[in-house]
Amino acid sequence: MIVQSIEASRCPRCRRMVVPGARYCPDHPVAMEPASVPGVGEIVSFTTLHSPPEGFKAPLHIALIELEGGARLFCHGQETRGIRIGSSVGVESLDGVFYFSHMSFADRARLFWRRAGARGEKVASITKSLAKGLFRGRFRGDS
Amino acid sequence: MTRFGRRDESLPDLIAEAGLAALRDAGVERPDALVVAAMNPEEFTGAGNYGSLINTYLGLAQVPAVRVETATSSGVAAVWAGFADIAAGLHRTVLVVGGEKMTHVPTPRVSEIIGRSIDPHERTYGTTMPALAGLITRAAMHSRGLTLREMAQVAVKNHANGARNPLAHFREPVTLDAVMESRLVADPLRLYHCCPISDGAAALVLTADPAPIRIAGIGQGTDTLAVRYRTELTSFRATQAAARAAYAMAGFGPERVELAELHDAFSPFELISLEDAGLMPPGKAGRATLDGETALDGRLPVNTSGGLKARGHPLAATGIAQIVELCLQLRGLAEGRQVSARVALAHSIGGLATNNWVTLVEARA
Numbered sequence: 001m002i003v004q005s006i007e008a009s010r011c012p013r014c015r016r017m018v019v020p021g022a023r024y025c026p027d028h029p030v031a032m033e034p035a036s037v038p039g040v041g042e043i044v045s046f047t048t049l050h051s052p053p054e055g056f057k058a059p060l061h062i063a064l065i066e067l068e069g070g071a072r073l074f075c076h077g078q079e080t081r082g083i084r085i086g087s088s089v090g091v092e093s094l095d096g097v098f099y100f101s102h103m104s105f106a107d108r109a110r111l112f113w114r115r116a117g118a119r120g121e122k123v124a125s126i127t128k129s130l131a132k133g134l135f136r137g138r139f140r141g142d143s
Numbered sequence: 144m145t146r147f148g149r150r151d152e153s154l155p156d157l158i159a160e161a162g163l164a165a166l167r168d169a170g171v172e173r174p175d176a177l178v179v180a181a182m183n184p185e186e187f188t189g190a191g192n193y194g195s196l197i198n199t200y201l202g203l204a205q206v207p208a209v210r211v212e213t214a215t216s217s218g219v220a221a222v223w224a225g226f227a228d229i230a231a232g233l234h235r236t237v238l239v240v241g242g243e244k245m246t247h248v249p250t251p252r253v254s255e256i257i258g259r260s261i262d263p264h265e266r267t268y269g270t271t272m273p274a275l276a277g278l279i280t281r282a283a284m285h286s287r288g289l290t291l292r293e294m295a296q297v298a299v300k301n302h303a304n305g306a307r308n309p310l311a312h313f314r315e316p317v318t319l320d321a322v323m324e325s326r327l328v329a330d331p332l333r334l335y336h337c338c339p340i341s342d343g344a345a346a347l348v349l350t351a352d353p354a355p356i357r358i359a360g361i362g363q364g365t366d367t368l369a370v371r372y373r374t375e376l377t378s379f380r381a382t383q384a385a386a387r388a389a390y391a392m393a394g395f396g397p398e399r400v401e402l403a404e405l406h407d408a409f410s411p412f413e414l415i416s417l418e419d420a421g422l423m424p425p426g427k428a429g430r431a432t433l434d435g436e437t438a439l440d441g442r443l444p445v446n447t448s449g450g451l452k453a454r455g456h457p458l459a460a461t462g463i464a465q466i467v468e469l470c471l472q473l474r475g476l477a478e479g480r481q482v483s484a485r486v487a488l489a490h491s492i493g494g495l496a497t498n499n500w501v502t503l504v505e506a507r508a
Contacts, residue, residue: 018371018372019371020264026367026369026372044278044282044376045278045279045281045282045376046278046281047274047277047278047281047329047330047331047332048277048329048330049269049271049273049274049277049328049329049330050326050327050328050330051251051254051273051328052269052274053251053254053255053258053269053271054255055269060269060274062268062269062274062278064278071371072371072372073371074264074265074268074270074371075268076268076269080330085281085285097267097268
Protein backbone atom coordinates (compact mmCIF):
# COMPACT_ATOMS: atom_id res chain seq x y z
CA MET A 1 0.00 0.00 0.00
CA ILE A 2 1.49 3.32 -1.09
CA VAL A 3 2.23 5.74 1.75
CA GLN A 4 -0.18 8.68 1.54
CA SER A 5 2.07 11.07 3.38
CA ILE A 6 5.72 10.98 4.45
CA GLU A 7 6.99 13.23 7.21
CA ALA A 8 9.35 15.88 5.88
CA SER A 9 10.83 19.25 6.79
CA ARG A 10 10.80 22.49 4.86
CA CYS A 11 13.29 25.36 5.14
CA PRO A 12 11.42 28.63 5.81
CA ARG A 13 14.23 30.47 3.99
CA CYS A 14 14.71 28.51 0.75
CA ARG A 15 11.63 26.21 0.78
CA ARG A 16 13.84 23.14 0.38
CA MET A 17 12.11 19.91 1.48
CA VAL A 18 14.03 17.05 3.07
CA VAL A 19 13.01 13.53 4.08
CA PRO A 20 13.14 12.27 6.76
CA GLY A 21 12.55 15.43 8.78
CA ALA A 22 15.65 17.32 9.87
CA ARG A 23 16.21 20.03 12.44
CA TYR A 24 18.22 22.45 10.31
CA CYS A 25 18.35 23.22 6.60
CA PRO A 26 21.59 21.94 5.03
CA ASP A 27 22.12 25.32 3.35
CA HIS A 28 20.79 27.73 5.99
CA PRO A 29 21.42 27.66 9.74
CA VAL A 30 17.71 28.00 10.52
CA ALA A 31 15.20 25.59 12.06
CA MET A 32 13.04 23.75 9.52
CA GLU A 33 9.24 23.52 9.66
CA PRO A 34 7.31 20.23 9.69
CA ALA A 35 5.83 19.28 6.30
CA SER A 36 4.72 16.19 4.44
CA VAL A 37 5.10 14.77 0.94
CA PRO A 38 3.13 12.05 -0.90
CA GLY A 39 4.68 8.60 -1.32
CA VAL A 40 4.92 8.83 -5.09
CA GLY A 41 7.74 9.97 -7.30
CA GLU A 42 10.28 9.16 -9.98
CA ILE A 43 13.43 7.05 -9.99
CA VAL A 44 16.52 9.31 -10.02
CA SER A 45 18.87 6.33 -10.14
CA PHE A 46 19.22 2.82 -8.78
CA THR A 47 21.73 0.06 -8.23
CA THR A 48 21.95 -3.54 -7.16
CA LEU A 49 24.58 -4.25 -4.54
CA HIS A 50 26.09 -7.72 -4.80
CA SER A 51 28.23 -7.50 -1.65
CA PRO A 52 26.02 -5.56 0.76
CA PRO A 53 27.24 -4.59 4.21
CA GLU A 54 26.56 -6.74 7.25
CA GLY A 55 22.88 -7.06 8.08
CA PHE A 56 21.69 -6.97 4.45
CA LYS A 57 21.04 -9.80 2.01
CA ALA A 58 22.44 -9.90 -1.55
CA PRO A 59 21.29 -8.83 -4.02
CA LEU A 60 20.30 -5.54 -2.39
CA HIS A 61 18.29 -3.21 -4.63
CA ILE A 62 18.64 0.46 -3.70
CA ALA A 63 17.01 3.41 -5.45
CA LEU A 64 17.04 7.16 -5.02
CA ILE A 65 13.53 8.54 -5.58
CA GLU A 66 12.52 12.13 -6.21
CA LEU A 67 9.17 12.50 -4.47
CA GLU A 68 6.49 14.84 -5.69
CA GLY A 69 7.06 17.95 -3.63
CA GLY A 70 10.79 17.91 -4.22
CA ALA A 71 12.43 15.81 -1.51
CA ARG A 72 14.61 12.84 -2.43
CA LEU A 73 14.50 9.55 -0.57
CA PHE A 74 16.48 6.31 -0.53
CA CYS A 75 14.38 3.15 -0.83
CA HIS A 76 14.88 -0.57 -1.03
CA GLY A 77 13.15 -2.60 -3.73
CA GLN A 78 12.15 -6.20 -4.33
CA GLU A 79 13.62 -6.09 -7.83
CA THR A 80 14.76 -3.63 -10.48
CA ARG A 81 13.28 -5.44 -13.48
CA GLY A 82 11.30 -2.99 -15.60
CA ILE A 83 12.67 -0.03 -13.61
CA ARG A 84 14.35 2.80 -15.49
CA ILE A 85 15.58 6.24 -14.56
CA GLY A 86 12.46 8.40 -14.68
CA SER A 87 10.06 5.51 -13.95
CA SER A 88 7.11 6.51 -11.79
CA VAL A 89 7.07 4.53 -8.56
CA GLY A 90 5.14 4.39 -5.36
CA VAL A 91 6.73 4.27 -1.92
CA GLU A 92 5.61 1.72 0.64
CA SER A 93 6.65 1.50 4.25
CA LEU A 94 7.40 -1.77 6.02
CA ASP A 95 8.59 -1.64 9.64
CA GLY A 96 9.73 1.94 9.09
CA VAL A 97 11.79 1.05 6.01
CA PHE A 98 10.79 2.56 2.65
CA TYR A 99 10.40 0.34 -0.44
CA PHE A 100 9.78 1.46 -3.99
CA SER A 101 7.31 -0.45 -6.09
CA HIS A 102 5.78 -0.33 -9.51
CA MET A 103 2.48 1.42 -9.34
CA SER A 104 -0.47 -0.82 -10.14
CA PHE A 105 -3.14 0.39 -12.55
CA ALA A 106 -5.43 1.08 -9.60
CA ASP A 107 -2.67 3.10 -7.85
CA ARG A 108 -2.12 5.16 -10.98
CA ALA A 109 -5.81 5.82 -11.47
CA ARG A 110 -6.29 6.83 -7.85
CA LEU A 111 -3.26 9.09 -8.00
CA PHE A 112 -4.32 10.61 -11.29
CA TRP A 113 -7.78 11.52 -10.08
CA ARG A 114 -6.52 12.77 -6.75
CA ARG A 115 -4.03 15.06 -8.43
CA ALA A 116 -6.34 16.20 -11.15
CA GLY A 117 -9.18 16.73 -8.68
CA ALA A 118 -7.12 18.53 -6.13
CA ARG A 119 -5.82 21.01 -8.62
CA GLY A 120 -8.95 21.32 -10.66
CA GLU A 121 -6.77 21.11 -13.73
CA LYS A 122 -8.08 17.95 -15.31
CA VAL A 123 -7.33 18.99 -18.87
CA ALA A 124 -3.76 20.08 -18.18
CA SER A 125 -3.16 16.91 -16.21
CA ILE A 126 -4.51 14.65 -18.96
CA THR A 127 -2.37 16.44 -21.56
CA LYS A 128 0.72 16.16 -19.38
CA SER A 129 0.12 12.49 -18.69
CA LEU A 130 -0.35 11.70 -22.40
CA ALA A 131 2.69 13.71 -23.42
CA LYS A 132 4.77 11.94 -20.81
CA GLY A 133 3.57 8.56 -22.03
CA LEU A 134 4.53 9.38 -25.61
CA PHE A 135 7.94 10.71 -24.55
CA ARG A 136 8.68 7.58 -22.52
CA GLY A 137 7.55 5.34 -25.36
CA ARG A 138 9.85 7.05 -27.81
CA PHE A 139 12.99 6.84 -25.71
CA ARG A 140 12.28 3.43 -24.25
CA GLY A 141 15.37 1.37 -23.62
CA ASP A 142 17.89 4.18 -23.56
CA SER A 143 18.94 3.63 -19.96
CA MET B 144 56.20 7.55 -0.06
CA THR B 145 56.14 3.86 0.74
CA ARG B 146 55.23 1.06 -1.61
CA PHE B 147 51.43 0.72 -1.54
CA GLY B 148 49.68 -2.64 -1.24
CA ARG B 149 49.51 -5.34 1.36
CA ARG B 150 52.15 -4.44 3.97
CA ASP B 151 53.11 -6.27 7.15
CA GLU B 152 54.50 -3.19 8.92
CA SER B 153 52.44 -1.20 11.44
CA LEU B 154 50.92 2.18 10.51
CA PRO B 155 53.52 4.11 12.57
CA ASP B 156 56.26 2.17 10.74
CA LEU B 157 54.76 2.99 7.33
CA ILE B 158 54.39 6.66 8.28
CA ALA B 159 57.98 6.70 9.58
CA GLU B 160 59.26 5.16 6.34
CA ALA B 161 57.55 7.84 4.24
CA GLY B 162 58.17 10.72 6.64
CA LEU B 163 61.87 10.10 7.24
CA ALA B 164 62.50 9.57 3.52
CA ALA B 165 60.84 12.92 2.75
CA LEU B 166 62.92 14.70 5.41
CA ARG B 167 66.10 13.10 4.01
CA ASP B 168 65.17 14.11 0.47
CA ALA B 169 64.60 17.70 1.62
CA GLY B 170 67.77 17.78 3.70
CA VAL B 171 65.81 18.56 6.86
CA GLU B 172 66.43 16.74 10.13
CA ARG B 173 63.92 18.49 12.33
CA PRO B 174 60.83 20.24 10.91
CA ASP B 175 59.22 23.12 12.83
CA ALA B 176 55.84 21.40 12.83
CA LEU B 177 54.17 18.13 11.88
CA VAL B 178 50.76 17.57 10.28
CA VAL B 179 49.51 13.98 10.35
CA ALA B 180 46.62 12.63 8.25
CA ALA B 181 44.91 9.37 9.15
CA MET B 182 41.26 8.79 8.34
CA ASN B 183 40.37 6.21 10.94
CA PRO B 184 43.34 4.68 12.79
CA GLU B 185 41.10 4.27 15.85
CA GLU B 186 39.01 1.62 14.08
CA PHE B 187 41.64 0.14 11.78
CA THR B 188 44.47 -0.11 14.31
CA GLY B 189 42.96 0.61 17.74
CA ALA B 190 45.17 3.66 18.40
CA GLY B 191 44.24 7.33 18.62
CA ASN B 192 45.85 10.69 19.48
CA TYR B 193 47.72 10.27 16.21
CA GLY B 194 49.56 13.61 16.15
CA SER B 195 51.32 12.74 19.40
CA LEU B 196 51.70 9.07 18.53
CA ILE B 197 53.57 9.95 15.33
CA ASN B 198 55.73 12.79 16.62
CA THR B 199 56.93 10.58 19.44
CA TYR B 200 57.44 7.54 17.18
CA LEU B 201 59.50 9.62 14.73
CA GLY B 202 61.72 11.05 17.45
CA LEU B 203 60.11 14.47 17.04
CA ALA B 204 58.26 14.51 20.36
CA GLN B 205 59.08 18.20 20.90
CA VAL B 206 57.78 19.22 17.46
CA PRO B 207 54.19 20.59 17.50
CA ALA B 208 51.88 18.09 15.79
CA VAL B 209 48.23 18.10 14.74
CA ARG B 210 46.07 15.47 13.09
CA VAL B 211 43.77 16.46 10.23
CA GLU B 212 40.80 14.53 8.87
CA THR B 213 38.38 15.05 5.95
CA ALA B 214 37.55 11.37 5.24
CA THR B 215 39.25 9.99 2.12
CA SER B 216 40.79 13.36 1.24
CA SER B 217 42.51 13.74 4.64
CA GLY B 218 45.96 13.71 3.00
CA VAL B 219 45.38 16.94 1.06
CA ALA B 220 43.65 18.50 4.04
CA ALA B 221 46.95 17.95 5.86
CA VAL B 222 48.86 19.58 2.97
CA TRP B 223 46.47 22.54 3.19
CA ALA B 224 46.99 22.80 6.97
CA GLY B 225 50.78 22.78 6.49
CA PHE B 226 50.53 25.32 3.66
CA ALA B 227 48.31 27.62 5.77
CA ASP B 228 50.66 27.22 8.75
CA ILE B 229 53.61 28.43 6.68
CA ALA B 230 51.62 31.11 4.85
CA ALA B 231 50.52 32.51 8.22
CA GLY B 232 54.16 32.77 9.22
CA LEU B 233 53.80 30.40 12.20
CA HIS B 234 56.46 27.96 11.00
CA ARG B 235 59.02 27.78 8.18
CA THR B 236 59.26 24.02 7.59
CA VAL B 237 56.41 21.54 8.04
CA LEU B 238 56.43 17.77 7.56
CA VAL B 239 53.09 16.56 6.17
CA VAL B 240 52.56 12.83 6.40
CA GLY B 241 49.55 10.57 5.96
CA GLY B 242 48.86 6.88 5.94
CA GLU B 243 46.41 4.09 6.51
CA LYS B 244 46.71 0.42 7.41
CA MET B 245 43.68 -1.60 6.33
CA THR B 246 44.52 -4.92 4.67
CA HIS B 247 44.70 -6.83 7.98
CA VAL B 248 40.98 -6.11 8.52
CA PRO B 249 38.36 -8.30 6.73
CA THR B 250 36.88 -6.58 3.65
CA PRO B 251 33.25 -6.30 4.91
CA ARG B 252 34.55 -4.58 8.04
CA VAL B 253 36.74 -2.23 5.95
CA SER B 254 33.67 -1.30 3.86
CA GLU B 255 31.70 -0.69 7.03
CA ILE B 256 34.42 1.55 8.54
CA ILE B 257 34.82 3.58 5.32
CA GLY B 258 31.01 3.66 5.05
CA ARG B 259 30.82 5.63 8.29
CA SER B 260 31.71 8.68 6.22
CA ILE B 261 28.25 8.36 4.60
CA ASP B 262 25.13 10.11 5.94
CA PRO B 263 23.82 8.00 8.89
CA HIS B 264 20.25 7.79 7.54
CA GLU B 265 21.41 6.71 4.08
CA ARG B 266 23.64 4.08 5.68
CA THR B 267 20.58 2.42 7.24
CA TYR B 268 19.60 1.52 3.64
CA GLY B 269 22.82 -0.41 3.13
CA THR B 270 24.43 2.32 1.04
CA THR B 271 28.19 1.80 0.85
CA MET B 272 30.66 3.84 -1.21
CA PRO B 273 30.31 1.43 -4.16
CA ALA B 274 26.48 1.57 -3.86
CA LEU B 275 26.43 5.38 -4.07
CA ALA B 276 29.04 5.32 -6.84
CA GLY B 277 26.87 2.79 -8.68
CA LEU B 278 23.86 5.12 -8.45
CA ILE B 279 25.95 8.05 -9.70
CA THR B 280 27.41 5.98 -12.53
CA ARG B 281 24.01 4.83 -13.76
CA ALA B 282 22.72 8.41 -13.64
CA ALA B 283 25.82 9.61 -15.55
CA MET B 284 25.32 6.95 -18.22
CA HIS B 285 21.73 8.08 -18.57
CA SER B 286 22.16 11.85 -18.58
CA ARG B 287 25.74 12.38 -19.81
CA GLY B 288 26.00 9.44 -22.18
CA LEU B 289 28.94 7.90 -20.31
CA THR B 290 29.62 4.41 -21.68
CA LEU B 291 30.87 1.20 -20.05
CA ARG B 292 33.73 1.13 -22.54
CA GLU B 293 34.91 4.64 -21.61
CA MET B 294 34.84 3.77 -17.91
CA ALA B 295 36.69 0.51 -18.51
CA GLN B 296 39.37 2.34 -20.52
CA VAL B 297 40.16 4.47 -17.44
CA ALA B 298 41.00 1.29 -15.51
CA VAL B 299 43.02 -0.12 -18.43
CA LYS B 300 45.06 3.10 -18.73
CA ASN B 301 45.67 3.40 -14.98
CA HIS B 302 46.77 -0.22 -14.70
CA ALA B 303 49.16 0.33 -17.62
CA ASN B 304 50.64 3.31 -15.74
CA GLY B 305 50.76 1.40 -12.45
CA ALA B 306 52.82 -1.30 -14.18
CA ARG B 307 55.53 1.36 -14.60
CA ASN B 308 55.41 2.56 -10.97
CA PRO B 309 57.55 0.45 -8.60
CA LEU B 310 55.52 1.70 -5.61
CA ALA B 311 52.10 0.80 -7.06
CA HIS B 312 49.78 -1.76 -5.44
CA PHE B 313 49.02 -3.41 -8.82
CA ARG B 314 51.80 -3.74 -11.38
CA GLU B 315 49.97 -5.89 -13.94
CA PRO B 316 48.19 -4.44 -16.98
CA VAL B 317 44.55 -5.42 -17.52
CA THR B 318 42.61 -5.69 -20.77
CA LEU B 319 39.38 -3.90 -21.63
CA ASP B 320 37.58 -7.25 -21.78
CA ALA B 321 38.85 -8.26 -18.34
CA VAL B 322 37.47 -5.02 -16.86
CA MET B 323 34.14 -5.35 -18.64
CA GLU B 324 33.73 -8.98 -17.63
CA SER B 325 34.85 -8.64 -14.00
CA ARG B 326 32.16 -9.38 -11.44
CA LEU B 327 29.38 -6.88 -10.72
CA VAL B 328 29.86 -5.02 -7.45
CA ALA B 329 27.17 -2.32 -7.59
CA ASP B 330 25.44 -2.49 -10.93
CA PRO B 331 26.66 -1.05 -13.35
CA LEU B 332 30.04 -0.86 -11.52
CA ARG B 333 32.26 -3.89 -11.75
CA LEU B 334 35.18 -4.99 -9.59
CA TYR B 335 37.84 -3.54 -11.93
CA HIS B 336 36.12 -0.14 -11.87
CA CYS B 337 36.87 0.04 -8.13
CA CYS B 338 40.10 0.86 -6.32
CA PRO B 339 41.61 -1.75 -3.99
CA ILE B 340 42.08 -1.75 -0.22
CA SER B 341 45.73 -0.83 0.40
CA ASP B 342 48.24 -0.08 3.13
CA GLY B 343 50.77 2.69 2.74
CA ALA B 344 51.96 6.16 3.64
CA ALA B 345 53.17 9.26 1.83
CA ALA B 346 54.89 12.46 2.95
CA LEU B 347 55.92 15.92 1.77
CA VAL B 348 58.14 18.59 3.30
CA LEU B 349 56.70 22.09 2.89
CA THR B 350 58.98 25.06 3.39
CA ALA B 351 58.95 28.84 3.27
CA ASP B 352 62.41 28.66 1.64
CA PRO B 353 62.89 28.39 -2.14
CA ALA B 354 62.26 24.81 -3.34
CA PRO B 355 62.09 23.12 -6.77
CA ILE B 356 58.27 22.93 -6.70
CA ARG B 357 55.79 25.52 -5.51
CA ILE B 358 52.13 25.09 -4.52
CA ALA B 359 50.54 27.65 -6.83
CA GLY B 360 46.99 27.11 -5.57
CA ILE B 361 45.05 24.93 -3.18
CA GLY B 362 41.27 24.98 -2.96
CA GLN B 363 38.62 23.19 -0.94
CA GLY B 364 35.02 22.56 -1.96
CA THR B 365 32.19 20.98 -0.04
CA ASP B 366 28.75 19.54 -0.61
CA THR B 367 26.03 18.02 1.57
CA LEU B 368 26.90 14.84 3.44
CA ALA B 369 23.53 13.39 2.39
CA VAL B 370 23.48 12.47 -1.30
CA ARG B 371 19.66 12.81 -1.26
CA TYR B 372 20.04 16.53 -0.50
CA ARG B 373 21.80 17.13 -3.83
CA THR B 374 19.96 18.04 -6.97
CA GLU B 375 22.94 17.29 -9.20
CA LEU B 376 24.12 13.70 -9.05
CA THR B 377 26.45 13.37 -12.03
CA SER B 378 28.92 16.13 -11.34
CA PHE B 379 30.49 17.09 -8.03
CA ARG B 380 29.83 20.59 -6.77
CA ALA B 381 32.65 20.07 -4.25
CA THR B 382 35.19 19.55 -7.05
CA GLN B 383 33.93 22.53 -9.04
CA ALA B 384 34.21 24.82 -6.00
CA ALA B 385 37.66 23.46 -5.10
CA ALA B 386 38.90 23.98 -8.67
CA ARG B 387 37.57 27.56 -8.79
CA ALA B 388 39.34 28.36 -5.51
CA ALA B 389 42.63 26.77 -6.61
CA TYR B 390 42.66 28.53 -10.02
CA ALA B 391 41.80 31.84 -8.33
CA MET B 392 44.71 31.48 -5.92
CA ALA B 393 47.10 30.47 -8.71
CA GLY B 394 46.01 33.27 -11.01
CA PHE B 395 45.73 30.93 -14.00
CA GLY B 396 43.17 28.53 -15.37
CA PRO B 397 42.97 24.89 -16.49
CA GLU B 398 44.59 25.75 -19.85
CA ARG B 399 48.02 25.74 -18.19
CA VAL B 400 47.62 22.28 -16.62
CA GLU B 401 49.72 19.66 -18.45
CA LEU B 402 49.40 16.71 -16.08
CA ALA B 403 46.87 15.57 -13.46
CA GLU B 404 46.34 13.06 -10.68
CA LEU B 405 42.59 12.55 -10.21
CA HIS B 406 40.61 10.65 -7.58
CA ASP B 407 39.56 7.52 -9.51
CA ALA B 408 38.26 5.55 -6.50
CA PHE B 409 35.70 4.42 -9.11
CA SER B 410 36.72 4.70 -12.79
CA PRO B 411 33.77 6.91 -13.84
CA PHE B 412 34.90 9.46 -11.22
CA GLU B 413 38.04 10.16 -13.29
CA LEU B 414 35.84 11.16 -16.24
CA ILE B 415 33.46 13.21 -14.10
CA SER B 416 36.42 14.91 -12.37
CA LEU B 417 38.20 15.77 -15.64
CA GLU B 418 35.15 17.82 -16.55
CA ASP B 419 34.44 19.21 -13.04
CA ALA B 420 38.04 20.48 -12.81
CA GLY B 421 37.67 22.19 -16.18
CA LEU B 422 40.33 20.03 -17.84
CA MET B 423 37.87 18.73 -20.47
CA PRO B 424 34.72 20.32 -21.89
CA PRO B 425 31.46 18.78 -20.58
CA GLY B 426 30.71 15.42 -22.16
CA LYS B 427 34.15 15.03 -23.78
CA ALA B 428 36.18 13.15 -21.14
CA GLY B 429 35.03 9.66 -22.11
CA ARG B 430 35.79 10.04 -25.81
CA ALA B 431 39.13 11.72 -25.03
CA THR B 432 40.09 8.79 -22.80
CA LEU B 433 39.24 6.25 -25.51
CA ASP B 434 41.31 8.34 -27.95
CA GLY B 435 44.34 8.16 -25.62
CA GLU B 436 44.44 11.86 -24.77
CA THR B 437 44.92 11.06 -21.07
CA ALA B 438 47.43 8.24 -21.59
CA LEU B 439 51.12 8.57 -20.72
CA ASP B 440 51.90 9.81 -24.24
CA GLY B 441 48.69 11.82 -24.58
CA ARG B 442 47.98 15.55 -24.62
CA LEU B 443 47.08 15.56 -20.90
CA PRO B 444 48.45 12.53 -19.02
CA VAL B 445 46.16 11.59 -16.10
CA ASN B 446 47.15 9.37 -13.20
CA THR B 447 50.68 8.56 -14.37
CA SER B 448 51.17 6.91 -10.95
CA GLY B 449 48.42 4.38 -11.71
CA GLY B 450 45.80 6.41 -9.83
CA LEU B 451 43.82 5.04 -6.92
CA LYS B 452 42.94 2.09 -9.14
CA ALA B 453 46.47 0.73 -9.58
CA ARG B 454 48.76 2.73 -7.25
CA GLY B 455 46.25 1.86 -4.52
CA HIS B 456 44.21 3.85 -2.01
CA PRO B 457 45.46 3.85 1.59
CA LEU B 458 42.88 6.58 2.39
CA ALA B 459 44.81 9.38 4.15
CA ALA B 460 47.99 8.62 2.18
CA THR B 461 46.31 9.12 -1.19
CA GLY B 462 46.03 12.92 -1.38
CA ILE B 463 49.70 13.27 -0.44
CA ALA B 464 50.79 10.47 -2.79
CA GLN B 465 49.11 12.29 -5.69
CA ILE B 466 51.20 15.41 -5.02
CA VAL B 467 54.34 13.28 -4.52
CA GLU B 468 53.79 11.83 -8.01
CA LEU B 469 53.38 15.33 -9.49
CA CYS B 470 56.58 16.49 -7.75
CA LEU B 471 58.49 13.48 -9.14
CA GLN B 472 57.17 14.24 -12.63
CA LEU B 473 57.93 17.98 -12.44
CA ARG B 474 61.45 17.26 -11.13
CA GLY B 475 62.09 14.69 -13.86
CA LEU B 476 62.41 11.81 -11.40
CA ALA B 477 59.47 9.64 -12.57
CA GLU B 478 61.66 6.98 -14.06
CA GLY B 479 59.87 4.68 -16.52
CA ARG B 480 56.79 6.92 -16.77
CA GLN B 481 58.28 10.41 -17.14
CA VAL B 482 56.22 13.00 -18.99
CA SER B 483 57.02 16.59 -19.84
CA ALA B 484 55.14 19.14 -17.71
CA ARG B 485 55.65 22.32 -15.70
CA VAL B 486 52.16 22.79 -14.20
CA ALA B 487 50.15 19.93 -12.70
CA LEU B 488 46.87 19.40 -10.85
CA ALA B 489 45.89 17.01 -8.06
CA HIS B 490 42.26 16.30 -7.19
CA SER B 491 41.10 14.44 -4.11
CA ILE B 492 37.58 13.39 -3.09
CA GLY B 493 36.60 13.16 0.59
CA GLY B 494 33.63 10.94 1.44
CA LEU B 495 31.13 10.73 -1.40
CA ALA B 496 32.39 14.08 -2.75
CA THR B 497 31.48 15.93 0.43
CA ASN B 498 34.92 17.49 1.01
CA ASN B 499 37.08 17.77 -2.09
CA TRP B 500 40.38 19.46 -2.86
CA VAL B 501 42.19 20.71 -5.93
CA THR B 502 45.89 21.54 -5.71
CA LEU B 503 48.01 23.17 -8.41
CA VAL B 504 51.77 22.72 -8.37
CA GLU B 505 54.35 24.37 -10.58
CA ALA B 506 58.02 23.70 -11.27
CA ARG B 507 60.18 26.74 -10.60
CA ALA B 508 62.10 27.95 -13.62
